[in-house]
Amino acid sequence: MSGKEVLPLVEGGKGIAVSNGQSSGAWAAAGGIGTFSGVNADSYDADGNIVPQIYQGRTRRERHDELVEFGIRGGIAQARMAHEMSNGQGRLHMNVLWEMGGAEPILHGVLEGAKGLIHGVTCGAGMPYRVAEIAVKFGVHYYPIVSSARAFRALWLRAYNRFPDFLGGVVYEDPWLAGGHNGLSNSEDPKKPEDPYPRVAALRTMMNSFGLTEVPIVMAGGVWWLSEWEHWLDNPEIGPIAFQFGTRPLLTRESPISDAWKQKLLSLKPGDVYLNRFSPTGFYSSAVRNPFLEELRQRSERQVAFVVEPVGEHTDAFLLGPRGRPVYLAPHDRERAEGWVHEGYSTALKTPDNTLVFVTPERSREILKDQVDCMGCLSACAFSNWAQNEEGTTGRRADPRSFCIQKTLQNISHSEDVDNQLMFAGHNAYRFGSDPWYANGFVPTVKELVERIATGY
Numbered sequence: 001m002s003g004k005e006v007l008p009l010v011e012g013g014k015g016i017a018v019s020n021g022q023s024s025g026a027w028a029a030a031g032g033i034g035t036f037s038g039v040n041a042d043s044y045d046a047d048g049n050i051v052p053q054i055y056q057g058r059t060r061r062e063r064h065d066e067l068v069e070f071g072i073r074g075g076i077a078q079a080r081m082a083h084e085m086s087n088g089q090g091r092l093h094m095n096v097l098w099e100m101g102g103a104e105p106i107l108h109g110v111l112e113g114a115k116g117l118i119h120g121v122t123c124g125a126g127m128p129y130r131v132a133e134i135a136v137k138f139g140v141h142y143y144p145i146v147s148s149a150r151a152f153r154a155l156w157l158r159a160y161n162r163f164p165d166f167l168g169g170v171v172y173e174d175p176w177l178a179g180g181h182n183g184l185s186n187s188e189d190p191k192k193p194e195d196p197y198p199r200v201a202a203l204r205t206m207m208n209s210f211g212l213t214e215v216p217i218v219m220a221g222g223v224w225w226l227s228e229w230e231h232w233l234d235n236p237e238i239g240p241i242a243f244q245f246g247t248r249p250l251l252t253r254e255s256p257i258s259d260a261w262k263q264k265l266l267s268l269k270p271g272d273v274y275l276n277r278f279s280p281t282g283f284y285s286s287a288v289r290n291p292f293l294e295e296l297r298q299r300s301e302r303q304v305a306f307v308v309e310p311v312g313e314h315t316d317a318f319l320l321g322p323r324g325r326p327v328y329l330a331p332h333d334r335e336r337a338e339g340w341v342h343e344g345y346s347t348a349l350k351t352p353d354n355t356l357v358f359v360t361p362e363r364s365r366e367i368l369k370d371q372v373d374c375m376g377c378l379s380a381c382a383f384s385n386w387a388q389n390e391e392g393t394t395g396r397r398a399d400p401r402s403f404c405i406q407k408t409l410q411n412i413s414h415s416e417d418v419d420n421q422l423m424f425a426g427h428n429a430y431r432f433g434s435d436p437w438y439a440n441g442f443v444p445t446v447k448e449l450v451e452r453i454a455t456g457y
Contacts, residue, residue: 012246013095015039025085026446041074064376075110098126141168147183178221220244280383
């Protein structure tokens, strides 16, 4: 893969300093494919200290430009670190999200500044039509991340058919099992997981029809013991196959996450990770159930529809803000709203869907500050209404039911706070607590983990 024979074991990219040069370099040194994240990667000062990503710009556009500069410097720094740690073994990939802010200039900047150090680019979270063209320009392989044969077909017919020689593999990221953002379509039920085998077999059939019989598929999401996937090996319906591990590398000595995060992983139980739709990207995401997600869930439950003039069942006036401007609610919703106000959730914030959500004054101030401080970390953000277009806006009202994803992922990556931040994880994360290999809190090195995985268990 990516021009070299390697173990068919891939480290999954995890953004905001979670998959970094240290972890990916160690994975490559063990003979597999290490993947560092190009999403807001850390850079360092002359003394080796992490440079805080503090924004000085007065406008979102100015702060967005700063974010791109941070991303390029950080990506180059992580590529160099990974290259040094890999000792020339394995392969090194960079992971980017197509829907991240500044994806194209960051990808260009890092590949230009780290020439020869990066062998492949993995890219998902959207439809990355142009990633092939960019990767080929710098002579590296590209690995689109898809969740269905239909998605790959669209990518191939529109763009990738012009760059077949550099298609290193196709990553199938299972939308029900993988951690982070998930590619569930509108026709798929988040509560009804589908068996990945027929979905991957369909992807292989599609790839074969395009002459891609020797291009490997990388199975991502839900992979723990390879022995559980033995029927996929040497299987003509599946073809060449590799396996990606996103969650398991979190619990290694080289993993940069906090000790509190690692201990939390060891304590998870079945059901502690679930799909939610609070992300400002609009995608479903898979994360650990904690007070952060519970607050978002409860916030959305304190929600009622409103109109600005009485109509239909919306007959009861409800006064908003210090000026007491009236909106109109259904009678039963007015009673609920008054109950929430009595409980201390006295500030009502308007959503893009003509509803009100009720929060405490303190939470309201935090939400509004985070929206004002937006630095454009996504191509389009529901929470702040930023968009990467000439207007700098999605054209919709900012949505207080969501959150600043940049802020919380920076916080969990650089602190011990695992309760009040978003903690992405795959749905198999509970297996840390039941797998006997991790008994008594054992935390392996990356080399030990790769060797263990290669045994099948």
